Amino acid sequence: xxxxxxxxxxxxxxxxxxxxxxxxxxxxxxxxxxxxxxxxxxxxxxxxxxxxxxxxxxxxxxxxxxxxxxxxxxxxxxxxxxxxxxxxxxxxxxxxxxxxxxxxxxxxxxxxxxxxxxxxxxxxxxxxxxxxxxxxxxxxxxxxxxxxxxxxxxxxxxxxxxxxxxxxxxxxxxxxxxxxxxxxxxxxxxxxxxxxxxxxxxxxxxxxxxxxxxxxxxxxxxxxxxxxxxxxxxxxxxxxxxxxxxxxxxxxxxxxxxxxxxxxxxxxxxxxxxxxxxxxxxxxxxxxxxxxxxxxxxxxxxxxxxxxxxxxxxxxxxxxxxxxxxxxxxxxxxxxxxxxxxxxxxxxxxxxxxxxxxxxxxxxxxxxxxxxxxxxxxxxxxxxxxxxxxxxxxxxxxxxxxxxxxxxxxxxxxxxxxxxxxxx
Numbered sequence: 001x002x003x004x005x006x007x008x009x010x011x012x013x014x015x016x017x018x019x020x021x022x023x024x025x026x027x028x029x030x031x032x033x034x035x036x037x038x039x040x041x042x043x044x045x046x047x048x049x050x051x052x053x054x055x056x057x058x059x060x061x062x063x064x065x066x067x068x069x070x071x072x073x074x075x076x077x078x079x080x081x082x083x084x085x086x087x088x089x090x091x092x093x094x095x096x097x098x099x100x101x102x103x104x105x106x107x108x109x110x111x112x113x114x115x116x117x118x119x120x121x122x123x124x125x126x127x128x129x130x131x132x133x134x135x136x137x138x139x140x141x142x143x144x145x146x147x148x149x150x151x152x153x154x155x156x157x158x159x160x161x162x163x164x165x166x167x168x169x170x171x172x173x174x175x176x177x178x179x180x181x182x183x184x185x186x187x188x189x190x191x192x193x194x195x196x197x198x199x200x201x202x203x204x205x206x207x208x209x210x211x212x213x214x215x216x217x218x219x220x221x222x223x224x225x226x227x228x229x230x231x232x233x234x235x236x237x238x239x240x241x242x243x244x245x246x247x248x249x250x251x252x253x254x255x256x257x258x259x260x261x262x263x264x265x266x267x268x269x270x271x272x273x274x275x276x277x278x279x280x281x282x283x284x285x286x287x288x289x290x291x292x293x294x295x296x297x298x299x300x301x302x303x304x305x306x307x308x309x310x311x312x313x314x315x316x317x318x319x320x321x322x323x324x325x326x327x328x329x330x331x332x333x334x335x336x337x338x339x340x341x342x343x344x345x346x347x348x349x350x351x352x353x354x355x356x357x358x359x360x361x362x363x364x365x366x367x368x369x370x371x372x373x374x375x376x377x378x379x380x381x382x383x384x385x386x387x388x389x390x391x392x393x394x395x396x397x398x399x400x401x402x403x404x405x406x407x408x409x410x411x412x413x414x415x416x417x418x419x420x421x422x423x424x
Contacts, residue, residue, distance in 0.1 A: 082156025201235020203352015
């Protein structure tokens with residue numbers, strides 16, 4: 001199979017994530033008969049901040065970076081959403097991710113609205129010192145929006161607990177005292193939660209397990225392909241393997257590794273630690289080809305717009321669980337539904353991360369912490385309940401799971417706006 005960056009995370013359709021998010025919202029709003037006023041409110045972000053800020057590089061030069069922070073809605077509570085560092089970050093992408101966060105929080109009944117942030121940069125090209133200075137300056141620029149009762153950031157693409165520690169420390173320095181609840185996904189030593197690092201991947205496993213039960217599919221020996229072997233994909237692989245699944249393919253930005261008999265995850269993880277990639281561990285495969293493998297469960301856990309009208313008819317999985325945000329375009333959705341593929345939408349499938357982020361926020365606010373067993377049990381309860389609510393609504397309305405999840409989420413946010421009314 002072909003190799004190389006040109007085929008990695010291929011996007012056959014130039015679809016804006018914001019267009020996808022809006023199409024999904026309007027589809028739900030149409031089905032619900034949502035009032036024009038509420039449709040107008042929810043189809044736009046509440047506020048958008050664009051910042052251009054200087055960072056002193058190691059060689060003494062100055063570079064100016066662009067960053068974003070978008071709040072979609074605050075009707076159900078303070079904003080919640082990750083921060084990503086990527087050269088591909090755009091305002092439209094951040095808008096879409098903020099809207100999806102609103103629906104994600106609502107579908108699992110968290111008292112949050114949606115937000116998202118990002119900085120246009122390639123963190124792999126920055127030294128640790130440059131990355132810290134960029135993070136601290138970006139935090140200062142968006143400090144007019146964030147706060148434990150206003151907007152609580154978290155890790156996302158190319159950010160991690162260390163980045164969250166820098167954000168927390170920077171915000172705390174400005175306040176004059178420690179404010180651990182300003183971010184989630186922090187190291188446990190400074191107020192992070194047990195179980196947070198694996199929470200999104202664990203949530204993916206939980207909804208896959210419930211879907212398999214529903215469809216009568218045994219997970220023992222079930223073939224799983226995972227596009228994106230980062231924090232989400234690697235954790236999902238580990239948890240699904242523990243359920244008896246056979247992980248036949250994984251990939252990252254450099255390419256993938258494939259073995260129809262199943263990959264040895266312990267050896268794979270050792271290889272990743274030494275080489276920095278899964279590519280080269282087993283039979284090479286591209287990210288594009290991975291999506292079309294013969295498998296029972298496909299987990300797109302990389303970036304947006306991976307399953308499109310160009311490849312949806314070649315997807316062979318029985319279950320697609322969206323570990324990433326927005327990996328499937330609306331036209332691909334239609335094709336998959338017509339073909340009977342069971343798609344677990346992103347706003348449900350990857351909600352484990354924000355759920356444990358909520359648990360972390362609560363623990364920080366009360367300065368009382370739970371053990372990992374408690375965290376995992378609470379997460380399972382939330383994810384299983386949300387899955388069943390979405391499935392029941394899909395059955396009662398005669399719609400697919402994505403539409404059902406959006407109807408459930410939009411109705412909860414709309415009702416919060418109705419109850420609060422419009423100020424003044």
